Amino acid sequence: MTTKKHLLVVDDDINIVASLQFILADEGFEVTSVTTPEAALAKIGNTNFDCVLMDMNFQQDTTSGAEGIKLVEHIKHLEEQLPIIVMTGWATIDIAVEAMQAGAKDFIQKPWSNERLIAAVNTQLALSYSNKQVGRLSQQNKLLVAAEHPASRQGIIAKSAKMLELLATLEQLAKSDMSILLTGDNGTGKSMLAAYVHQVSARAKHSFVPVNMGAVPESLFESEMFGHVKGAFTDAKDTRIGRFEMAENGTLFLDELANIPLAQQAKLLRVLEEKRYEAVGSSKPKTANVRIISATNSNLLTDIEENRFRQDLYYRLNTVELRVPSLSERVEDIPLLAQHFLEKFSQKYHRPAPQLANDAIEQLCCYGWPGNIRELSHMMERLMFTCKDGKISAATLSLQPSNEIVNFIDDPSLTMEEVEQLVMVNRLKHFSGNASETAKSLGLSRSGYYRRLTKYGMET
Numbered sequence: 001m002t003t004k005k006h007l008l009v010v011d012d013d014i015n016i017v018a019s020l021q022f023i024l025a026d027e028g029f030e031v032t033s034v035t036t037p038e039a040a041l042a043k044i045g046n047t048n049f050d051c052v053l054m055d056m057n058f059q060q061d062t063t064s065g066a067e068g069i070k071l072v073e074h075i076k077h078l079e080e081q082l083p084i085i086v087m088t089g090w091a092t093i094d095i096a097v098e099a100m101q102a103g104a105k106d107f108i109q110k111p112w113s114n115e116r117l118i119a120a121v122n123t124q125l126a127l128s129y130s131n132k133q134v135g136r137l138s139q140q141n142k143l144l145v146a147a148e149h150p151a152s153r154q155g156i157i158a159k160s161a162k163m164l165e166l167l168a169t170l171e172q173l174a175k176s177d178m179s180i181l182l183t184g185d186n187g188t189g190k191s192m193l194a195a196y197v198h199q200v201s202a203r204a205k206h207s208f209v210p211v212n213m214g215a216v217p218e219s220l221f222e223s224e225m226f227g228h229v230k231g232a233f234t235d236a237k238d239t240r241i242g243r244f245e246m247a248e249n250g251t252l253f254l255d256e257l258a259n260i261p262l263a264q265q266a267k268l269l270r271v272l273e274e275k276r277y278e279a280v281g282s283s284k285p286k287t288a289n290v291r292i293i294s295a296t297n298s299n300l301l302t303d304i305e306e307n308r309f310r311q312d313l314y315y316r317l318n319t320v321e322l323r324v325p326s327l328s329e330r331v332e333d334i335p336l337l338a339q340h341f342l343e344k345f346s347q348k349y350h351r352p353a354p355q356l357a358n359d360a361i362e363q364l365c366c367y368g369w370p371g372n373i374r375e376l377s378h379m380m381e382r383l384m385f386t387c388k389d390g391k392i393s394a395a396t397l398s399l400q401p402s403n404e405i406v407n408f409i410d411d412p413s414l415t416m417e418e419v420e421q422l423v424m425v426n427r428l429k430h431f432s433g434n435a436s437e438t439a440k441s442l443g444l445s446r447s448g449y450y451r452r453l454t455k456y457g458m459e460t
């Protein structure tokens with residue numbers, strides 16, 4: 001359902017008001033009328049209009065157009081982007097030029113032709129819509145320069161059962177509008193997955209807007225999130241749209257969620273509850289139709305206990321809470337990811353991708369990856385330049401195996417089957433994928449070995 005465009009008619013002649021109201025309502029517009037400049041400014045101050053149609057002369061002075069020019073200037077000051085069409089029975093080219101210089105977008109002479117009037121209104125509405133789109137896209141582009149988002153699932157490398165299950169769950173959730181909270185260590189792919197949920201959701205044709213909550217200064221929080229109007233504070237030289245407006249009908253991604261200061265958490269909660277907000281310096285409510293995905297590497301339950309995070313906000317954001325596993329918990333993904341990054345950087349730097357030797361792959365799989373996928377990506381990028389003869393060997397890497405992996409057998413959180421699976425994975429790595437040597441070293445018959453491969457989804 002499309003909402004009706006809302007027009008404001010300003011004219012002191014009630015016959016003209018009635019006639020305009022009739023014609024415009026007949027065209028499907030919602031029309032509000034006022035008869036004085038003061039009433040027009042008051043209405044614009046508390047209502048969202050899409051276009052203003054106004055007379056240039058009011059009671060005090062009926063011919064010069066001075067009152068109309070003043071009104072155009074005031075409206076521009078209040079609402080820079082609102083298109084204004086001026087009308088006057090005393091049309092002179094001078095008044096038209098002056099009105100346009102003051103910020104009016106078009107000029108109509110009374111008595112008007114209905115066709116010309118409707119065409120002028122529709123043109124202004126279309127122009128204003130595309131200006132807003134351009135503003136939204138350019139702000140968004142700035143944000144995207146720094147962020148990297150996958151074009152499809154092809155950009156997400158995952159083979160491990162844990163990640164495949166997580167992706168399948170996210171694809172299901174993407175169909176709903178539920179708030180999703182992604183937890184997990186730094187560099188595990190939370191941002192990438194949030195962007196992916198947006199891409200496979202019904203909101204995909206609208207914007208995905210990430211905000212790093214750790215990077216927003218407390219004093220600028222409201223302006224950043226909700227926007228501000230020109231003159232709202234000393235540095236507000238222009239009207240600026242906030243992240244909520246950029247994400248309207250799309251997805252707002254609140255990254256580093258735990259870093260929102262307490263006072264700002266209350267403001268965010270209010271908007272999420274009421275689905276409305278006001279730009280700084282404006283009293284006009286705007287709707288917030290956004291899907292929220294948030295991410296944190298912090299333990300929010302501890303943050304709540306220690307009064308650093310509001311429990312009510314937590315419950316608002318975690319309709320579904322999913323943990324993205326650390327890289328050391330999905331060893332099967334490591335060789336694929338390493339290869340993926342080598343190819344990616346080979347394209348970026350126009351250099352051939354180095355070959356990963358088997359002993360290097362084994363070492364990558366036994367390393368603990370405290371920085372997760374980001375660390376792996378950086379390591380592969382460095383190796384593009386530091387490896388010798390186009391080969392990466394264990395000696396080139398010289399990584400210390402993580403105690404975690406060496407000691408996984410003692411991990412009390414793992415079940416017998418999980419331990420068995422990890423042993424299989426590591427032993428296969430050790431024998432560079434050689435099935436008979438792996439089976440022999442584990443004391444398994446070939447059929448016992450293949451049965452387990454099938455059981456753990458490791459056939460390929």
Ligand SMILES: Nc1ncnc2c1ncn2[C@@H]1O[C@H](COP(=O)(O)OP(=O)(O)OP(=O)(O)O)[C@@H](O)[C@H]1O
Nearest residue numbers: 155156157158185186187188189190191192373374
């Ligand atoms: N499954 C994956 N396949 C390919 N690349 C990945 C995958 N997961 C993450 N990456 C890449 O690893 C890097 C880190 O991922 P991302 O920024 O999404 O992690 P994060 O969990 O949001 O990190 P942080 O908590 O530090 O914000 C990015 O360059 C991302 O493109």
